[in-house]
Amino acid sequence: MTVAVFLAILCLRAALAAPRPDYSLDAEWEEWKRNNAKTYSPEEEKQRRAVWEENVKMIKWHTMQNGLWMNNFTIEMNEFGDMTGEEMRMMTDSSALTLRNGKHIQKRNVKIPKTLDWRDTGCVAPVRSQGGCGACWAFSVAASIESQLFKKTGKLIPLSVQNLIDCTVTYGNNDCSGGKPYTAFQYVKNNGGLEAEATYPYEAKLRHCRYRPERSVVKIARFFVVPRNEEALMQALVTYGPIAVAIDGSHASFKRYRGGIYHEPKCRSNIINHGVLLVGYGYEGRESDGRKYWLIKNSHGEGWGMNGYMKIARGRNNDCGIATYALYPIV
Known part of the structure; x- marks a missing residue:
């Protein structure tokens, strides 16, 4: 031949x-x-x-x-339809998320309402899109500080995610390849401020740090880590407002979520790789039906999920790690 x-x-x-x-x-x-x-x-x-x-x-x-x-949930074809599982995983944080010591101030006799949606108070900024940059950790941190700033001043100012991407590399974060919310909060606290999106716009890629103190719009006095259980998470959410959390968002069903209460059997509570903002909780049908959920704000744009939001099963053994990695700032 x-x-x-x-x-x-x-x-x-x-x-x-x-x-x-x-x-x-x-x-x-x-x-x-x-x-x-x-x-x-x-x-x-x-x-x-x-x-x-x-x-x-x-x-x-x-x-x-x-x-x-x-x-109990639906999925649909969306803008991620031509992406492989590996490409979608690259959009989430590739860094392992770990927490250092932190103390959550747990108040006594907190009245817990049956439902809660912090969007109703006006303290949650519009949904944004991270695009092809794995900066969900930065969007989560910026969103939680935005809410705290509104609660204190009544001003809802979109904060600079790009500022966090560019300037936390020296803290160990990996820009568009993943990062840790804990160290992002450390940066804002130590740095003495964070710029607004208007002065430091998002570019979805790493640039050199261009932060200017005179353009800072917010400072955080301290930040806290919530104990790793859903009861503590609910109390912190009610008491302090929207919380930066991280979940297992690596599954195809997550990327193509459309609506309903998300419960992915493959989800792990000890493998967390995607930062989001927890803004509320509630239930579908009658409360006795047990169809309870957490409400999260994602950073995949308004075309994803329920106009950018998702309901995740609540009270099902820390489903998808919703309570594993939760932090909130005080401004």
């Missing part, structure tokens, strides 16, 4: 082994690309189309399970 014939056979085998597109999905694929402003080179389109089709199958399977009452 000549080399040319041998190579031809290999090419034929590769072509036969390559997944063929499902042509019945052509119109849906083109519509999805238009709606999400996606453009590719010819070779990249083949690869992205294959990933997208696998995600379509996964969503259809989940929807079928919903029909059999196997799930």
